[in-house]
Amino acid sequence: MLLYALNYLYFYLKAGNQHAVHSPFVYKLYTLVVQDKKKYYAFSELEKLxxxxxxxxxxxxxxxxxxxxxxxxxxxxxxxxxxxxxxxxxxYSATTTKKAQLLFRLVEYFKPKTILELGTSLGVSTLFMALAADNLETQIITFEGCPQIAKKAKENFEELKQNNIEIIIGNIDKTLSKSLPSFPLLDFVFLDANHRYEPTIDYFNQILEKCHNDTIIILDDIHWSAGMEKAWKQIIEHEKVTVSIDLFQLGLIFLRKEQPKQHFKLRF
Structure with missing residues (x-):
């Protein structure tokens, strides 16, 4: 934990804010979404849960x-x-309030039609994204390894009357490769499953096959360990990645061909 805290201090000293952003696309995203402090209609209901x-x-x-x-x-x-x-x-395992609220704002901003989540846990982050979409035409597919936790997540989905969520249960190392070929193109991806180098790289490479120019990919806990930092550095160097935003707790990846390759460290 001490090393993590030191990493955050180093990041904070190096990271910028909107004044360090010279990309119109990133500037708009950062000021309107990342820094947005509004309390949206769904937040109280989700925090009650x-x-x-x-x-x-x-x-x-x-x-x-x-x-x-x-x-x-x-x-x-x-x-x-x-x-x-x-x-x-x-x-300790569900997505934190701060990160979940950012997921909500990102979904509301980009309005994806297909959302993929790896790592459902109790379904808190899934529900933040589902309520942000607020549209039965938006399909959410979420993967969870543990049957008992998945069962509780389903109960939470039913409690909040979210019927457009499909949960796939089982070891993601096996279920993802089996399920992915049948999926439509992915607009929004949240990777929050196995927080190790090799699985993270494997998941990223697999989902890339279903991504398009406007897909947004979010990685959780990119500085949690040396393995996750290694994975993050490798991913942002990928030839298909043009823009990355390091928020320390989360990493945002874009594949927009019209953007020059740029990497940002921004305070969140």
């Missing part, structure tokens, strides 16, 4: 698929038991 989950001490049988998976990234979950409470998962 988050608090309900944090207060729920029901234990679930958790299936982990290797170190660094979404459900083991917090050092605060130290038990070796395969059981974890919904409360702990909501506190």
């Amino acid at each position: 988050r608090q309900e989950l944090i207060s729920d001490h029901t234990e679930l049988e958790v299936t982990d698929f290797g170190a660094g998976s979404k459900h083991t990234i917090s050092q605060k979950i130290t038990t070796n038991s395969t059981k974890k409470s919904i409360s702990k998962i909501a506190r």
Whole structure:
């Protein structure tokens, strides 16, 4: 945790704000979306759900698929038991409020028709994106490795009456490659599953086949570990990537051919 804090301090000293952005596309995105402080209509409802989950001490049988998976990234979950409470998962593994609200704003801004999420957890981030879309024509496909956690996520989707979410359950290393060929082109992708170098690169390379010029790809926890930083650096150097925005907690990737290749570190 100390190394992570030092990494953040170094990032903060190097990162800029809107005055450091000379790309009209990125400037507009940063000022209107990333820095937007408005409390949107859905936020109170979604935070009420988050608090309900944090207060729920029901234990679930958790299936982990290797170190660094979404459900083991917090050092605060130290038990070796395969059981974890919904409360702990909501506190330490679900997407934070700050990041989830940015996902909401990004979806509202770009208005994607097809959203792919790797790493459903309890469905908090999924619901932020679903309510931002607020459109049954928007298809959301989300992958979760653990059956018990996926079951709870489905219950949350039903509670908020979100019927345009499809959840695919099982080891993402296997289910993604099987499912991806049948998907339409992807407009919006959120990678928040196995937080290790090799799986992250593998997921990125697979989903690229279904991306187009205007697809936005978001990676979670890009500075969480040396492996994730290595993956982020490799991804932004990819020949198809033209613009990247490093917000420390999240990384945004764009494939817009009309943009010159630029990489930004911006405060969030």
